[in-house]
Ligand SMILES: Nc1ncnc2c1ncn2[C@@H]1O[C@H](COP(=O)(O)OP(=O)(O)OP(=O)(O)O)[C@@H](O)[C@H]1O
């Protein structure tokens with residue numbers, strides 16, 4: 326966990342050591358939010374061995390919950406957060422109930438299909454801007470206070486929630502529940518032979534990951550004050566999956582490292598050249614080929 | 628006579644045109660070792676799969692401890708106390724040896740839908756897991772990753788996991804498979820010890836081991852049980868000799 330703690334500490338110090346400018350904080354917020362989403366996806370991929378290619382839908386549903394409530398002039402976090410997390414968890418449970426009956430490539434394809442279904446649904450929501458997206462009237466409030474409009478408050482909220490997701494994920498993986506989940510990833514037959522049916526454990530994990538991603542979706546909506554169907558696009562799911570693999574499946578902190586590396590690299594290359602995608606793509610391929618075990622693996626060896 | 632712990636009646640399983648379990652009926656009395664022997668491909672593993680709930684039979688019934696279990700899956704039967712081991716070692720390579728056994732203890736120790744407390748710190752689970760490891764002489768390896776154990780030690784761990792389930796019946800599919808001479812010696816010693824406390828259905832290829840261990844033997848040939856008797860009688864049975872020792876085919 327050391328590397329993640331160093332990263333979290335650096336993020337906490339960032340605004341006070343010369344990274345307090347608006348655009349930098351915006352970038353860091355995006356990185357932290359995606360890191361949180363990556364943590365939730367890691368629980369599925371690294372924890373339960375379920376490779377989902379539809380995880381952006383969970384984020385998007387959280388973000389669209391903010392939109393729907395914003396349109397009804399409901400902005401208080403006490404309502405927004407539970408509704409967003411609940412909606413994402415419900416979507417996860419319903420689609421997971423079907424998807425988890427499959428495995429391997431079929432699981433990837435079916436989560437992709439459900440993700441696309443959610444994407445097209447949001448694109449058809451004319452009342453909320455359809456394809457063009459929806460601009461929020463304002464950020465989520467807390468007890469009527471518009472604290473989230475303060476950049477520093479928002480920075481530390483994202484950081485705090487990321488730390489919470491990381492700690493909560495660790496706790497979950499170490500618990501009885503997590504042990505069954507991890508064992509079922511390694512050898513489902515062995516787990517059944519001692520008396521567990523993996524299905525309910527996997528389904529609950531899927532729901533929990535959905536809820537965490539939904540919360541990240543709330544932050545994502547607030548960060549941009551704008552939500553569009555592109556949030557749910559399968560490319561986003563692919564990015565998240567890539568962050569998880571780049572970070573490494575050896576440890577949950579890999580999700581944080583992978584997400585930060587991904588966002589910062591993308592940003593840095595974007596500054597270097599407008600053709601940054603031409604470099605980014607091959608870099609991703611090389612990192613998969615040469616960083617066995619991801620960034621976490623590199624840290625362990627080094 | 629007391630009700631047998633396991634009673635199998637009219638069990639059938641076909642793979643395509645091949646009858647791999649062909650009207651198998653037998654019962655296992657409580658206590659001691661009941662061995663099932665038979666040549667390669669006789670259908671021994673397929674039988675264990677059906678008894679444990681890994682594979683669904685086409686017909687027939689299986690009663691375990693006075694309950695009809697034919698329609699139950701592997702996890703349910705395991706929770707009822709029907710523990711199986713695998714011919715091809717099946718452990719959790721990335722878990723410690725202790726955790727492999729602790730998972731089996733956990734399965735029968737209250738709910739596993741617990742999300743907060745670290746499972747590795749639960750003393751009750753660890754103590755019982757440790758006891759199971761000690762039973763098979765693997766206590767000294769408790770902290771190691773299961774994946775780095777020697778083949779023989781993995782076979783011991785298979786046994787320990789089954790024991791950690793506190794089974795009423797152990798279904799052991801060739802526990803000696805792939806073990807070297809010394810490992811075989813050690814495993815036979817362990818099984819002799821277990822025999823006093825457990826009821827075991829033992830599928831085994833090693834004839835010497837079977838005759839050293841079994842109280843009763845069933846002979847399975849081409850999916851059929853051609854004899855069930857005490858070891859001495861089985862050894863003398865001409866049909867068994869013909870079929871199993873690969874002499875003239877017996878129709
Ligand atoms: N899933 C399957 N599909 C088709 N045929 C199968 C299947 N499983 C086993 N068989 C066949 O059924 C027969 C019995 O196999 P089984 O593994 O039960 O034999 P066995 O007695 O355990 O043999 P061994 O001593 O080699 O372990 C073999 O001919 C095998 O090829």
Ligand SMILES: [Mg+2]
Nearest residue numbers: 671672673714
């Ligand atoms: Mg076999």
